[in-house]
Amino acid sequence: GAGVSQSPRYKVAKRGQDVALRCDPISGHVSLFWYQQALGQGPEFLTYFQNEAQLDKSGLPSDRFFAERPEGSVSTLKIQRTQQEDSAVYLCASSSLALQETQYFGPGTRLLVL
Amino acid sequence: ELKVEQNPLFLSMQEGKNYTIYCNYSTTSDRLYWYRQDPGKSLESLFVLLSNGAVKQEGRLMASLDTKARLSTLHITAAVHDLSATYFCAVEASWGGSQGNLIFGKGTKLSVKP
Numbered sequence: 182g183a184g185v186s187q188s189p190r191y192k193v194a195k196r197g198q199d200v201a202l203r204c205d206p207i208s209g210h211v212s213l214f215w216y217q218q219a220l221g222q223g224p225e226f227l228t229y230f231q232n233e234a235q236l237d238k239s240g241l242p243s244d245r246f247f248a249e250r251p252e253g254s255v256s257t258l259k260i261q262r263t264q265q266e267d268s269a270v271y272l273c274a275s276s277s278l279a280l281q282e283t284q285y286f287g288p289g290t291r292l293l294v295l
Numbered sequence: 296e297l298k299v300e301q302n303p304l305f306l307s308m309q310e311g312k313n314y315t316i317y318c319n320y321s322t323t324s325d326r327l328y329w330y331r332q333d334p335g336k337s338l339e340s341l342f343v344l345l346s347n348g349a350v351k352q353e354g355r356l357m358a359s360l361d362t363k364a365r366l367s368t369l370h371i372t373a374a375v376h377d378l379s380a381t382y383f384c385a386v387e388a389s390w391g392g393s394q395g396n397l398i399f400g401k402g403t404k405l406s407v408k409p
Contacts, residue, residue, distance in 0.1 A: 214396055223299075223383050223399030224338070237396065272337065276395075283328070284397060286338040 183207070185287035187273050193293045194263045202258045202290045206275030213256050214284060215248055216272040224272055230256060263294045297322050299386050301400035308374045308407050316403045318367040318384035327367045328385045328397065329358050338383065342369075374407045381405070 186205045194200050206213050212231055216224035217240075226240040232253040241248070245264075250256040260267055270291050274284035298321040308314055318327070326345055330338040342351045344360035344367060351358050355378065357370045367384055381404045385397040 212395065216397075221402075223385075223401050224397070225399070226388075226396040229396055240396070278395075282395070283340050283343055285340065286330075288337045 185273055185275050185285055187271075187287040187290050189290060190288060191291050191293075193295065195295055196265060197262050198294075199259065199261045200263055200292065202260075202271050202292070204256045204258070204273030204275075204287060206254065206256070206273070207285060208254075210275035210277055210285075211253075212276045212278060212282070212284075213250060214274045214276075215256070215258050216274065217242075218270040218272055218289070220269070227258070227271075260292075263292075265294050268292055268294045297324070297386060297388055297398045299384060299398050299400040301382075301384055301403050304401055304403060306403055306405045308371070308405065310375055310407055310409050311373050313373065314371050316369040316371075316382055316384075316405075318369070318400055320365050320367075320384075320386045320398075322365075323362070324386040324388075326387045327360055328387070329367070329369055330383045330385065332381045332383065332402070334381075341382075371405070374405075376407050376409065379405055379407045 188203045214229050215227040218224040228248045229237040230250040245261045247259045270289040272289045273287045276282040276284045300319045329341040332338050342358040347362040349360045355372045360367045381402045383399050383402045385399045
């Protein structure tokens, strides 16, 4: 079956622009995670959904970051008024449950803010 | 705060040699994961280690877990060029408000040379 997909794969934004990144998890997966991966670093947790409920957003770096999953499947990560420090790869992962289940990662969206 | 440390961060190996990557973490956790990431690609799950003394092997890679020492190792046997990639260990956050998000090490960039 299809894995986790993300779009766009690459995004160039001018500083101050808003961007929206999409994640399509594996069909039937309850849990969805967003991570941010800076160049040369490991991924860092941003937020977590169980179905449509956002249960943990403790990793979101500022109130410019907003995520939603209104129907419990597709998720969107929105970044308002982008800054250069937002440049990173944004990874989405899904799992059939939350705890104690392997997370499967999408290919990521590489965001460059100029 | 859960911290995950990997060493070495960079590893240059000759084909046919053996080596070990170490992953230390700072607090108890139920599960430890090893992922592989090729340049510009997403993370591929390699191993999930569930309990003290767990050992898993796939091809030339073998992972082990010592929960008492809070240490996992990834052993590479008779390295080949195809193993060149960045390897991440990750520990599942499973306390308080955390819902299974992963805490990653910085990664070990492995380069296997002929």
